[in-house]
Amino acid sequence: MGSPSPNPPALPFLLLLFLSVLKVLSAGAPSLLYQLTAVSVAPQGTPRFWASGWLGPQLFLTYSSGGNAEPWGAWRWESQESWFWEKETWYLKTQERLLREALRLSKNQGAHTFQGLVGCQLEADNSSQHTARYALDGAELLTFDPVHRVWLGDSLEAQIVKKSWANESQRAEKESEFLLTTCPQKLKSHLQKGQGNFRWKEAPEVRARSHVEPGSAWSTLTCQAFSYFPPELEFTFLREGKPEPYSMRGVEQWPNGEGAFHSQVILRVPFGDESQYSCMVQHPALASSITVNFEASGGLPLPIRLSLVVGSLLFLVSLAGVVTFVVMCRRRGERPAPWIFRRRAGDDVGALLSAPGSAQDPSP
Structure with missing residues (x-):
């Protein structure tokens, strides 16, 4: 809710x-x-x-x-x-x-x-x-x-x-x-x-967006109406098509620089429930009300996101250990690290890639 x-x-x-x-x-x-x-x-x-x-x-x-x-x-x-x-x-x-x-x-x-x-x-x-x-x-x-x-x-x-x-x-x-x-x-x-x-009457342009702060279990739904006149306008949040009990009505109208008005209303909902909500706008310039849907914030629930972060860190630590081991082994065998590209006669490591502008061995 x-x-x-x-x-x-x-x-x-x-x-x-x-x-x-x-x-x-x-x-x-x-x-x-x-x-x-x-x-x-x-x-x-x-x-x-x-x-x-x-x-x-x-x-x-x-x-x-x-x-x-x-x-x-x-x-x-x-x-x-x-x-x-x-x-x-x-x-x-x-x-x-x-x-x-x-x-x-x-x-x-x-x-x-x-x-x-x-x-x-x-x-x-x-x-x-x-x-x-x-x-x-x-x-x-x-x-x-x-x-x-x-x-x-x-x-x-x-x-x-x-x-x-x-x-x-x-x-x-x-x-x-x-x-x-x-x-x-x-x-x-x-x-x-x-x-x-x-x-004069001007119908509103209506936009809906959702946003979740990193690490938060709540999502913020924002419904906005732009460039409408007269200033009488009503927002209603819908949850699965039914009016939300906590819907905010009678929102203040703010004049813009062109003589029309804009306004917005905000609702906080549990993260992951965004797609269940929509915003309905009623205005004298509209023949019928406008309803716009909210999309999911595009993230994953907080426990899953934390698990992925921890898993990524462990992977990076493991990768760093493997790279360090390879570098040490190559140094012992007088071989360069795999990201250093150079070529020496008789050294098969140079076959990986020649550095830009380096001399090339003649074709056999």
Whole structure:
């Protein structure tokens, strides 16, 4: 009987928040979110700030330092006013300046990350809910209240950052206007002009593999789904065609760089039982579920593998003894070892093979 593997390591706060928000929004509530990231140290050739824009679970915009906001995926063909993307660029350049300044003020040395999640969501009654949260090195730092126009945070770093932002002329008023007015208006515009994009569906590519660590009595089964949309997807492990009681459901979806999603689930089973298992995937873009089978890891049970290892070692020891005996005997008879190929007149050992470039005896 298999058992599910432990949960993956904890993720930074804002990434977990973003994924949880996407799960809620994918259920049907229209939303517009900007995911912002600034780093104090970046590898050569990579930006120190980048941003992603999301309409529900769909990536529609990308931006990085020194560039412009650019539409993504099917949203490249959305009919928008000519100035629309210029305003997006201006907004994200402002966010870049604010986040990089906050990062400089809160941490002076070392590699650090400052992130933001900013946007809005439309409710059924056409009202909107706002989101403005910021994190430093994966820990929540600040939130913004657009109604009272204040930043909230109690840590020393939070006090430093919100003092800097509050001292900037009309910063709070502009943030409040964006969250309460501009963001809902842009979201409604996208809902009207990009209706077809919200109906996009992409079926997943499913792969199954098994792996066993050397010396282990357990095998790890991994079922993966790639490049699918929308993010709703369900895995089910089957054992001899029947649902596995320990099957993991409700797996987290992770956005890839193309606006689609990927995910995986892992199950540990006794070594040698891999072929009894299969993985079933269900997704809205599939007319019927996909089932893929696991193959045996290709090894032998642990006791047999240990026996073969011991037998191989004994064979090598015996072979070394025989070789040593032959070499000693040949040396006593002034004969070379069998892997040294040389030829001397009147020596039949040379008939084995002549060394490259050595003189050959004339034919009789």
